[in-house]
Amino acid sequence: MSRMKFYCDDYRCIDCNGCVVACKxxxxxxxxxxxxxxxTINEGIEGKQKSLSVACMHCSDAPCQKVCPTDCFYIRTDGIVLHDKDKCIGCGYCLYACPFGAPQFGHEGIFGVKGVMDKCTFCAGGPDETLSESEFEHYGQNRIAEGKIPMCASMCSTKALVAGDAAEVDKIYEYRTAKRGANTSLKPYGWEAYNNGK
Amino acid sequence: MESKTFWECNKAYILTALGLGVVGFVFVGFLMIMDWGYLIQFTLHAMMGDTSGVMSAPTSELEQMVNAAFGPAYNTVAPEIIRASNERQEYIWYVFFAEIMIFVFLYVKNGRITPTITRPDDMVQVLTPFQRTVIWLNIGMIMMLVVTGFNITWSLRSEGGDIPRLLREFHELTGLAWISIWLIFTVIAAKDLKGWRKNTTFRHILPGSFKPSKRGIWFFYAAMGAGLCFSGAMIITLHPSSLTHADVIQFRRVLLYLHFGASVLIMFFILDFVYASAVSVKGYLKGLWSGEYPREYLEQVAPDVLEDLKKAGRV
Incomplete structure (x- = not known):
């Protein structure tokens, strides 16, 4: 059984925020x-600056699902963690439970208080009818149903952000790690890593 | 004058401390999975203004990245939030069952005080319009907060949706409004402040004097209310953006835990107050609305209130 996962390569991410813009x-x-x-950490320090693109990691044992009082989360057979916005009451417990800070809350309720939760769907929509207007309005595009990979990964210029089946992502990780080698003090970074296939 | 032993003077405080001590020991020792060492350290850091949750400088690049991206020390507080949240959904019924059993036991043991009123027209003005306004606002808001709060806790039963969401939003708004009412009520119910009665600031303090059990209830109302108001207000206003998430998430987790704990304790003492004022004594609820109580009711049930009013020249 495949499990869809993200992987962000901190040797390649150049803090361009292309993934953020593409997603929005x-x-x-x-x-x-x-x-x-x-x-980004150590910003501007040569050799030490590292960036990481973060969103919902679609945990296999998702804490957000464990803590949700309305049980609005569900995990698809391919491992993508989704939630039902019609059930969500915006309590925010998932935000406290999430190790990655993925759940987001806009100000949309009465008097502009916190609204319902929004998070990365791995571009797989939600429980509404697949590719319907309602699904787009609530959850955004359903690129998985169209046979595409998530928008953020497809737009990543240095291919730092990789998305797909965990086994395939793992192969890419292993390949890059092996090519970079261990115990080298100055590893390639950003475009250098991309151009060298590392 | 009859001399009382230390036990007789402080029985209510000792029993309350023992009861909470036993419950606290069982909870902390056997049920909770909080990292107490971290929590104590974090609280000290937060009191000095550092709410990031980073207790010491990161020793590796990975730790530095985790701190910056996700917030530090996930395993210290977050698992306890998940456990407590589930516990509230599944087991809070048992807490209420235990509380109700305590009240039933007290009721059976002590019976109910029913004052005899032979002169219903002989009324005494006890509560001022200001005091009544604060009392009713407090009652109304607490009821609203309890209903809307349980709406969040037990939304597994309601299965969420628009109405529970609206109630959750009302919980936040009512909570913000309650802060001022909690503060005013805490001050006017602080009967021990009567020593400063000549000061006009304290003229609105409710008449009467505290018995130890009622003083305990007031103390917990004030302390747990402060916890609820502080944590609630911070949770609502400290709304992290995606880029400030790591800086505040640990603080928010601790605040939510404070909110959970304070809400359970304040509920216990509010129920205790309702029992003491309305169930074990035939409470004169009409007086809360009109401000007037039959003189005989006060003589038999609340002589301290009558005494106080006499001292103030209001009777």
């Missing part, structure tokens, strides 16, 4: 909500 544009995500974000 594709799913028409409102201002204030970011399904994906890029985190």
């Amino acid at each position: 544009e594709a799913h028409e995500i409102p201002v204030g909500v970011n399904r994906r974000r890029v985190i």
Whole structure:
């Protein structure tokens, strides 16, 4: 059984935020909500700067599903974690339970208080009818149903962000790691890593 | 004057402390999976203004990245939030069952005080319009908060949707509004402040004096209310963006846990207050609305209130 996973290669991510913009544009995500974000440490320090693109990691044993009081989460057979916005009451417990800060809450309720939760769907829509207007309005594009990979990964210029079946993603990771080699003090970074296939 | 032993003077406090101590010991020792060492360290750091949850400088690039991307030390607080959330859904019934059993036991043991009113027209003005307004707002808001709060806890039963979501939003808005009412009620119910009665600031304090059990209830109302108001207000207003998430998530987790704990404790003492004021005593609820109580009711049930009103020259 395949399990869909993301992998972000911190040797390749160059903090361009292309994935963030692609995701927001594709799913028409409102201002204030970011399904994906890029985190950078040691910014500007040569050889030490590292960036990572983060979104819902579609955990196999998802804590958000465990904590949700309305049981609005469900995990598809391919491992993609989705939720039903019609059930969600916006309590925010999933945000506390999530190790990755994936759940997002816009201000849309009465008097602008916190609305229902929004998160990365791995571009797989939601429980509404597949490829329907309602599904797009609630959850954004359903690229998986169209046979495509998530928008963020498809737009990543250095191919730092990889998405797909965990076994395939693992092969890419192993290949890159082996090519980079261990115990080298100056590993390739960003475009250098991309151009060398590392 | 009859001299009382230490036990007689402080029985209510000792029994409350023992009861909470036993429950706390069982909870902390056998049920909770919180990292207490981290929590204590974190609280000290937060009191000094550092709410990031990073206790020491990261020792590896991985740790630095985790701290920056996801927030530090996930395994210290978050698993306990998941456990407590599930526990509230599944087992809070048993807590209420135990509370109700305690009240039933007390009721059976102590019986019910029913004052005899032979002169229903002989009324005494006890509560001012201001006090009544605060009391009723407090009652109304607490009921709203309890209903909307349980709506969140037990939404597995309602299965979510528009109405539970609306109730959850009302919980947040009512909670924000309750902060001022909680503060005002805490002050006017602080009967021990009567020593400063001549000061006009304290003229609105409710008449009467505390018995130890009622003082305990007031203390827990004030303390747990402060916890609820602080944690609730911070949870609502400290709304992290995707880029500030890692800086505040640990603080928010601790605040949510404080909110969980304070809500359970305040509920216990509110129920205790309802039992003490309305169930074990035939409470004169009309007086809460009109502000007037029969003189005989006060003489038999609340002589301290009558005494206080006499001292103030209001009777």
